[in-house]
Amino acid sequence: MFNVPLTGEFVAFFVLSVIIISGAVLMVSFAKVIHMVVSLAAVFIGIAGMFILLNADFLAFVQVLIYAGAVSILMIFGIMMTKHQDAEAEKGRPSHEALAAVGALALFGILFYAIRQTEFPVSQPAQLVEDSALEIGKLLFTGYVVPFELVSVVLTVAFIGAIVLAKKEAD
Amino acid sequence: MLSSYLTLAAILFCIGLYGALVKRNAVVVLLSIELMLNAVNLNLVAFSKYGAVPALSGQVFTLFTIAVSAAEAAVGIAVLIALFRARGTVNVDEFDEMRR
Numbered sequence: 001m002f003n004v005p006l007t008g009e010f011v012a013f014f015v016l017s018v019i020i021i022s023g024a025v026l027m028v029s030f031a032k033v034i035h036m037v038v039s040l041a042a043v044f045i046g047i048a049g050m051f052i053l054l055n056a057d058f059l060a061f062v063q064v065l066i067y068a069g070a071v072s073i074l075m076i077f078g079i080m081m082t083k084h085q086d087a088e089a090e091k092g093r094p095s096h097e098a099l100a101a102v103g104a105l106a107l108f109g110i111l112f113y114a115i116r117q118t119e120f121p122v123s124q125p126a127q128l129v130e131d132s133a134l135e136i137g138k139l140l141f142t143g144y145v146v147p148f149e150l151v152s153v154v155l156t157v158a159f160i161g162a163i164v165l166a167k168k169e170a171d
Numbered sequence: 172m173l174s175s176y177l178t179l180a181a182i183l184f185c186i187g188l189y190g191a192l193v194k195r196n197a198v199v200v201l202l203s204i205e206l207m208l209n210a211v212n213l214n215l216v217a218f219s220k221y222g223a224v225p226a227l228s229g230q231v232f233t234l235f236t237i238a239v240s241a242a243e244a245a246v247g248i249a250v251l252i253a254l255f256r257a258r259g260t261v262n263v264d265e266f267d268e269m270r271r
Contacts, residue, residue: 024206036199044209050213055221062234075242075248082255103192104188136234144231158245162246163249165246
């Protein structure tokens with residue numbers, strides 16, 4: 001990793017990864033749930049920056065809109081409507097936490113080994129499309145029509161189901 | 172450059188996995204799942220630029236993932252609120268009806 005030339009892309013990648021990883025670590029280590037949501041919003045915005053770095057500017061806007069906006073607000077609603085005052089009151093499961101940490105670290109070790117070992121075929125990075133929103137729209141309405149329509153059905157069903165579930169029992 | 176993105180996504184996924192396994196508050200478990208989904212999205216977009224066959228399909232798949240995870244978050248929060256009304260708690264280790 002250290003023989004990468006010091007280009008602007010590398011510097012941007014480094015700064016964004018510091019934001020993302022520190023946000024994620026803070027999310028795991030904070031005690032209050034609200035602080036967790038705020039640090040997770042930092043992670044989402046960092047990932048949007050990564051998308052810009054990868055020439056996916058439409059996806060970066062979608063990421064900011066959906067994740068940093070909608071999902072964070074939804075989670076804050078969920079926190080406000082449930083009990084959140086006794087934040088991580090008792091910490092009585094050290095063996096469970098140690099086991100989970102060992103499992104996550106082992107998974108990371110396996111993944112890192114696989115990434116290091118694999119020879120990725122070197123190809124030219126995709127040349128910049130002029131307007132990625134236009135190209136994605138064309139792709140959505142030609143090759144991916146059926147999944148696109150299915151996603152709209154899924155969204156409708158999920159939101160109606162969410163309203164029905166969260167509605168107070170009318171008795 | 173591709174392996175850097177993949178390593179970052181692996182770190183993110185493992186932090187999310189740890190959070191989903193350890194945290195007791197169900198909202199935080201949902202947040203950790205969102206973290207894991209974001210790691211997957213990062214992989215998809217990285218492959219759509221630096222993969223063996225660079226194409227826009229990775230970005231389209233990312234759009235689908237984002238849509239489905241938004242639906243999942245909405246339904247998850249709704250289930251959580253309904254459970255909180257019924258049981259008065261959001262700790263995942265107290266939802267144990269199916270064990271008895």
